[in-house]
Amino acid sequence: KQEVTQIPAALSVxxxxxxxxxxxxxxxxxxxxxxxxxxPGKGLTSLLLIQSSQREQTSGRLNASLDKSSGxxxxxxxxxxxxxxxxxxxxxxxxxxxxxxxxxxxxKLIIKP
Amino acid sequence: xxxxxxxxxxxxxxxxxxxxxxxxxxxGHDYLFWYRQTxxxxxxxxxxxxxxxxIDDSGMPEDRFSAKMPNASFSTLKIQPSEPRDSAVYFCxxxxxxxxxxxxxxxxxxxxx
Numbered sequence: 001k002q003e004v005t006q007i008p009a010a011l012s013v014x015x016x017x018x019x020x021x022x023x024x025x026x027x028x029x030x031x032x033x034x035x036x037x038x039x040p041g042k043g044l045t046s047l048l049l050i051q052s053s054q055r056e057q058t059s060g061r062l063n064a065s066l067d068k069s070s071g072x073x074x075x076x077x078x079x080x081x082x083x084x085x086x087x088x089x090x091x092x093x094x095x096x097x098x099x100x101x102x103x104x105x106x107x108k109l110i111i112k113p
Numbered sequence: 114x115x116x117x118x119x120x121x122x123x124x125x126x127x128x129x130x131x132x133x134x135x136x137x138x139x140x141g142h143d144y145l146f147w148y149r150q151t152x153x154x155x156x157x158x159x160x161x162x163x164x165x166x167x168i169d170d171s172g173m174p175e176d177r178f179s180a181k182m183p184n185a186s187f188s189t190l191k192i193q194p195s196e197p198r199d200s201a202v203y204f205c206x207x208x209x210x211x212x213x214x215x216x217x218x219x220x221x222x223x224x225x226x
Contacts, residue, residue: 043217
C-alpha cells in the first residue's frame with residue numbers, strides 16, 4: 001500500500017531564502033506526482049505535475065524533482081516571498097489501473113518578512 | 114471559466130439533520146471528485162464520477178453518505194443523518210482526464226453540533 005510522507009510538518013524561514021520541501025513515497029511504481037498549494041480557507045491549487053518518466057519540472061521560482069528509485073520528490077522554492085506562505089501537499093498517483101491520488105499530510109510553510 | 118464552484122461555503126447544522134453539499138465542475142471536465150479533509154486524516158477521496166456515472170465510491174464512509182451527478186454540470190453530496198464526526202472541509206474537484214491535474218473548488222466547511 002502506497003504511503004506518502006512529508007517532512008517537516010511545518011517550516012518557517014526568512015524572506016529571500018531558497019528552500020526545499022520533501023516528499024517521500026513507499027512504492028516506486030507511480031504514474032505521476034503532483035505538488036499542490038493550499039491557502040487557509042481555500043481549495044488546492046496544482047503547482048507542478050511530474051510524469052513518472054520525467055526527472056523534474058519548473059515553473060517560475062518553483063522546481064520539482066522526482067527520483068522514483070529512491071521514492072523521493074523535492075519542491076525547490078527560490079528567493080522565497082511572504083506570499084509563498086501556505087501549506088504544500090504532495091500527491092502520488094498510483095501506476096495501477098485505479099490511478100488514485102495518495103496524499104501527503106502537507107508542509108505548512110511560513111515566510112517571515 | 115469560473116473554476117469549480119461549491120456551495121454553501123460554510124454549513125453549521127445539528128446532529129441528525131440532513132446536509133446537502135453542491136458542486137459545479139469546470140465545463141468540459143468529464144471527471145468529478147469529492148474529497149473530505151480533516152486534521153486527523155488529511156485528504157480522503159470519497160467518490161468520483163466519470164461522465165456523470167459513479168466509478169468508485171469505496172471511500173464513502175458509510176450509508177449515511179450518498180452522492181449524485183444528475184448532469185455534467187452539477188453534483189451533490191448528501192449526509193443523512195449528520196453526526197459530529199462528519200465535521201470537516203469537503204472539497205469537490207474536476208479534471209478533463211482520469212490522470213490529469215485536478216482543479217479544486219474552495220470547499221465547504223461543515224460543522225455538525
